[in-house]
Amino acid sequence: MIEIENVRKSFGPLEVLKGINLTVAKGEVLTVIGGSGSGKSTLLTCINGLEPIDSGRILVDGVEVHAKTTDLNKLRRKIGIVFQQWNAFPHLTVLENVMLAQVKVLKRSKADAEAEAVKQLNHVGLGEKLKVYPSRLSGGQQQRMAIARALAMSPDYMLFDEVTSALDPQLVGEVLDTLRMLASEGMTMICVTHEMKFAREVSDRVAFFHKGVMAEIAAPDQLFGAPKDPELQKFLAATH
Amino acid sequence: MFDTALTANDLVFLAKGAGMTLLVTAISVFFGTILGILFGVIRYQIGPWWATPMTLVLDVFRSIPLLIQLVLANAFITTVLGLRISGFAVACGVLSLYTAAYCAEIVRGGIESVPQTLRRAARSLGMTWGQDMTYVVLPLATRVALPSWIGLALGVMKDSALVYIVQVVELLKSTQILITRLQEPLFLLMICGLFYFLISFPIARFGGYLEKRWSND
Numbered sequence: 171m172i173e174i175e176n177v178r179k180s181f182g183p184l185e186v187l188k189g190i191n192l193t194v195a196k197g198e199v200l201t202v203i204g205g206s207g208s209g210k211s212t213l214l215t216c217i218n219g220l221e222p223i224d225s226g227r228i229l230v231d232g233v234e235v236h237a238k239t240t241d242l243n244k245l246r247r248k249i250g251i252v253f254q255q256w257n258a259f260p261h262l263t264v265l266e267n268v269m270l271a272q273v274k275v276l277k278r279s280k281a282d283a284e285a286e287a288v289k290q291l292n293h294v295g296l297g298e299k300l301k302v303y304p305s306r307l308s309g310g311q312q313q314r315m316a317i318a319r320a321l322a323m324s325p326d327y328m329l330f331d332e333v334t335s336a337l338d339p340q341l342v343g344e345v346l347d348t349l350r351m352l353a354s355e356g357m358t359m360i361c362v363t364h365e366m367k368f369a370r371e372v373s374d375r376v377a378f379f380h381k382g383v384m385a386e387i388a389a390p391d392q393l394f395g396a397p398k399d400p401e402l403q404k405f406l407a408a409t410h
Numbered sequence: 411m412f413d414t415a416l417t418a419n420d421l422v423f424l425a426k427g428a429g430m431t432l433l434v435t436a437i438s439v440f441f442g443t444i445l446g447i448l449f450g451v452i453r454y455q456i457g458p459w460w461a462t463p464m465t466l467v468l469d470v471f472r473s474i475p476l477l478i479q480l481v482l483a484n485a486f487i488t489t490v491l492g493l494r495i496s497g498f499a500v501a502c503g504v505l506s507l508y509t510a511a512y513c514a515e516i517v518r519g520g521i522e523s524v525p526q527t528l529r530r531a532a533r534s535l536g537m538t539w540g541q542d543m544t545y546v547v548l549p550l551a552t553r554v555a556l557p558s559w560i561g562l563a564l565g566v567m568k569d570s571a572l573v574y575i576v577q578v579v580e581l582l583k584s585t586q587i588l589i590t591r592l593q594e595p596l597f598l599l600m601i602c603g604l605f606y607f608l609i610s611f612p613i614a615r616f617g618g619y620l621e622k623r624w625s626n627d
Contacts, residue, residue, distance in 0.1 A: 215530075220530055220533065220534060243533075243538050246533070246536040247536040250534075253527060253530070255525075257525075257528050257530075257531035259528070259532075259546055259550075261549050261550055261553065261624070270535075270545060271535035271537055275536040275537055275541070319535070320534075323535060323536065
């Protein structure tokens, strides 16, 4: 379970998170929508401790992420995150990309790591590309590789930060299909996205962020069908 | 012109000089690079402000002519400190620091070329700072820094000619000794240049080979 309690975060004079309260249960798929600068991406990087917070607290399975005594490297093993940029390690093959952290962080044997990598890469449809360097992959393929790389760490939670935003339109579908598959397998996921149709389909709940505040959170039918917040109404009107 | 007094023994003498040049260069580039990586990583990690004292010292090594550094270091060590240390050791020490000063900047530039987003990805997989550095940042930085580093190594090889001032008989000094004796300066300098080329060329080629191998295609 991820528990976010009254989290505040500023970049200089700009307060990007103004007291967020949110709980994500095991097995839940939460999507977060909102305009740019609404704080939704920042929230994800706070959850795995890549960004410090100013006040409040975030608990992952009861462990306080920003406590000084927390071993972040250990905590991050159970939280996978995939970013907007593809972030393939360019000097490693697709297979090596997915093996590296397994071997170095989880201390798996090379054989185990390779087996797991092959399994995850097959899972995201890249089983044919094992020996290829990332520069030879399309954006969509690189992004699926990044997903496989995170999944290979056997995380309990997956965070997706606008993973389709940097892709050519014709490549968005294949990545969203991968996310749909994960959701259907019961992975606990928080997806920050601009893909409204996707959000509506896969989510258990959808949260709308506006200027650092979580303005509304509801089941997708309710949030998209009968939005209450005036800013959300404006946002949905503009994105449809 | 083809009538020369140069003997086979003289050629062996020159080859020994070339060997000394290669030895001084290899030692200096080896230790200079290790120190340079250390200084470069520190410089990158603690930021320009905190690194000011270190940068200042490195700048001194970069901006004072090597010849002066060698003479002063030699005088300081032997006269002021009173240590009995060979000219060869002084030469290697000074050249190593000189190499390190340049190498630190090359390393810093290489590290900065690795996108921050890539490092976030590595850390988010649970990799520690050291693992990120070892398996992601430095391999990538090496690829970027390699051409400059090869240039530095070749430069140090030529600069090493100056260590004659601390009584190390390397390639150029050997040539000068022969010139004094044989009075055939142009011919001997040509031979000397050829020796320099013969020891530099493999290094340059090796760099080219690595670059090609790392291009991933």
